[in-house]
Amino acid sequence: MDESKPALLPQSRVAIVGLGLMGGSLALALRGHCAQILGSDTDPAALTLARERHAIDAAIHFEDAVQCDLIILAAPIQAILEQIERLSQLPAGDSQGLILIDLGSTKTDIVAAMQALPAHYDPIGGHPMCGKEKSGIVHAEATLFKGNTFILTPLARTSRRAMRMAHEMIAAIDATPHILSAERHDALVAVTSHLPYLVATVLMQTAHSLHDEEAWTVAASGFRDTSRLAASDVTMMIDVLLSNRAHILDALQRYRAELDSLTQLIDSGDPSALRAALTPPHTRRAGLFV
Amino acid sequence: MDESKPALLPQSRVAIVGLGLMGGSLALALRGHCAQILGSDTDPAALTLARERHAIDAAIHFEDAVQCDLIILAAPIQAILEQIERLSQLPAGDSQGLILIDLGSTKTDIVAAMQALPAHYDPIGGHPMCGKEKSGIVHAEATLFKGNTFILTPLARTSRRAMRMAHEMIAAIDATPHILSAERHDALVAVTSHLPYLVATVLMQTAHSLHDEEAWTVAASGFRDTSRLAASDVTMMIDVLLSNRAHILDALQRYRAELDSLTQLIDSGDPSALRAALTPPHTRRAGLFV
Numbered sequence: 001m002d003e004s005k006p007a008l009l010p011q012s013r014v015a016i017v018g019l020g021l022m023g024g025s026l027a028l029a030l031r032g033h034c035a036q037i038l039g040s041d042t043d044p045a046a047l048t049l050a051r052e053r054h055a056i057d058a059a060i061h062f063e064d065a066v067q068c069d070l071i072i073l074a075a076p077i078q079a080i081l082e083q084i085e086r087l088s089q090l091p092a093g094d095s096q097g098l099i100l101i102d103l104g105s106t107k108t109d110i111v112a113a114m115q116a117l118p119a120h121y122d123p124i125g126g127h128p129m130c131g132k133e134k135s136g137i138v139h140a141e142a143t144l145f146k147g148n149t150f151i152l153t154p155l156a157r158t159s160r161r162a163m164r165m166a167h168e169m170i171a172a173i174d175a176t177p178h179i180l181s182a183e184r185h186d187a188l189v190a191v192t193s194h195l196p197y198l199v200a201t202v203l204m205q206t207a208h209s210l211h212d213e214e215a216w217t218v219a220a221s222g223f224r225d226t227s228r229l230a231a232s233d234v235t236m237m238i239d240v241l242l243s244n245r246a247h248i249l250d251a252l253q254r255y256r257a258e259l260d261s262l263t264q265l266i267d268s269g270d271p272s273a274l275r276a277a278l279t280p281p282h283t284r285r286a287g288l289f290v
Numbered sequence: 291m292d293e294s295k296p297a298l299l300p301q302s303r304v305a306i307v308g309l310g311l312m313g314g315s316l317a318l319a320l321r322g323h324c325a326q327i328l329g330s331d332t333d334p335a336a337l338t339l340a341r342e343r344h345a346i347d348a349a350i351h352f353e354d355a356v357q358c359d360l361i362i363l364a365a366p367i368q369a370i371l372e373q374i375e376r377l378s379q380l381p382a383g384d385s386q387g388l389i390l391i392d393l394g395s396t397k398t399d400i401v402a403a404m405q406a407l408p409a410h411y412d413p414i415g416g417h418p419m420c421g422k423e424k425s426g427i428v429h430a431e432a433t434l435f436k437g438n439t440f441i442l443t444p445l446a447r448t449s450r451r452a453m454r455m456a457h458e459m460i461a462a463i464d465a466t467p468h469i470l471s472a473e474r475h476d477a478l479v480a481v482t483s484h485l486p487y488l489v490a491t492v493l494m495q496t497a498h499s500l501h502d503e504e505a506w507t508v509a510a511s512g513f514r515d516t517s518r519l520a521a522s523d524v525t526m527m528i529d530v531l532l533s534n535r536a537h538i539l540d541a542l543q544r545y546r547a548e549l550d551s552l553t554q555l556i557d558s559g560d561p562s563a564l565r566a567a568l569t570p571p572h573t574r575r576a577g578l579f580v
Contacts, residue, residue: 129510149507178507191497192509196516198552199489204571205548206541207481216578217439217468219482220419225515226486230575234568238561245556252553258495262488263542266531274531278524281494285520288506
């Protein structure tokens with residue numbers, strides 16, 4: 001980022017499309033860092049709450065987002081893809097180099113759609129690596145992004161100016177930028193984000209398969225944390241699973257092979273073989289997130 | 291519990307054998323609720339730290355635990371089994387109705403060993419449903435048990451007096467008692483506690499199998515929580531896996547069947563079938579731990 005140039009964000013009118021957990025939190029986090037924050041959502045209740053929480057200055061129609069300097073698409077993936085298609089059909093108007101960032105959880109499909117946008121758009125893919133198992137602006141928090149990684153997946157056509165805007169936005173919300181290709185992003189998050197959701201869901205299904213209410217009484221903090229992601233928003237996750245299917249199936253195949261291998265070790269009952277298998281993941285996990 | 295009788299715990303000398311995370315936390319939580327707390331551990335550093343933290347009044351040799359009114363075995367399962375064997379070989383002395391509670395994570399083997407103890411012991415199995423992925427008295431906390439379930443697995447020979455002592459102890463540490471047979475306890479925790487540990491470990495192994503350092507950069511709070519239990523104490527977990535092997539293998543089989551079923555659904559790419567499969571675990575998990 002060229003520090004000698006004046007910052008872009010403080011002079012910018014920002015349109016946030018989709019005022020759920022992520023869009024709502026971003027609106028709250030950007031307060032005071034840009035000229036104006038305008039919000040669009042198909043749900044009138046979300047717009048009302050966004051105004052009540054002072055997350056946005058005003059509600060706008062989706063089509064009016066093109067009058068802003070920066071558009072942030074913060075809906076689930078399928079909705080983002082539809083919005084990009086709609087943006088491509090709007091007349092260019094005065095807007096030149098209209099910067100467009102999305103917050104979608106998978107990037108290959110979105111970046112491909114962005115690549116096909118008319119030339120007056122200046123798009124870049126984004127994915128803040130944070131979230132909650134609760135959805136909706138009612139759970140939005142200004143500090144959601146703080147201290148977390150914010151992945152950027154620039155396109156070949158992404159300008160230095162859009163890159164700079166993205167970096168200013170990430171700095172404003174106290175996140176840390178990390179640049180990846182869309183393909184590489186999707187391969188990595190299949191294992192670090194989508195697989196944990198599936199693992200948690202399968203754990204919930206397994207506990208339910210006992211059909212024993214007392215199981216929930218003995219479930220403690222270990223079960224609580226391991227199963228937490230099963231409560232993630234289903235609509236959001238279906239989009240994720242379908243738009244990153246190949247990488248996720250590969251992650252599941254790897255996971256199943258590791259599961260079978262550990263199951264065999266337990267079946268064999270050999271304590272030294274178990275120790276040799278359990279110690280490396282123990283050591284690696286003890287050294288993470290510290 | 292007969293409320294008209296005078297409480298047992300305040301007059302009792304309590305011996306805690308094993309001053310790790312659980313034994314150390316119990317010592318801290320019982321402070322002020324009994325006449326004296328004595329501690330035994332094979333590790334001199336644990337005894338020193340227990341004294342420095344004022345968790346115990348004094349260190350004792352294991353054999354002297356039989357001079358107390360209540361013995362709490364708080365070591366890993368294999369060590370508890372060895373300690374029960376050693377207790378069975380000590381001379382009876384003056385002790386009559388010496389109450390013995392353990393904190394082991396699996397109960398069938400321990401309760402079977404307790405059943406074979408000489409008549410002057412009054413044993414009962416116990417399992418506090420709480421913990422941390424960090425071990426050792428250095429991580430012990432007086433509030434570890436607060437608000438959590440404490441499972442009791444009484445034997446046929448367990449007296450009402452021992453039952454009363456156990457309930458007084460659980461009340462003193464602000465936990466909630468829940469009574470189960472040892473067999474039923476082991477079947478339930480195989481799914482709610484041991485399976486989550488394995489799920490977390492296999493997730494860590496899968497992420498490691500990428501051999502890609504950048505995976506750890508993009509790992510966020512979802513991965514953090516789902517993988518947390520992989521950092522559990524390995525020695526403790528080997529004892530758990532081997533002493534509850536049949537139930538755990540059954541849990542793994544159920545889990546694998548659910549995993550395969552969900553994998554097929556993702557492979558098929560049918561959004562309505564995915565929604566039908568993902569919504570029930572979502573709803574159940576959203577209603578838990580609230």
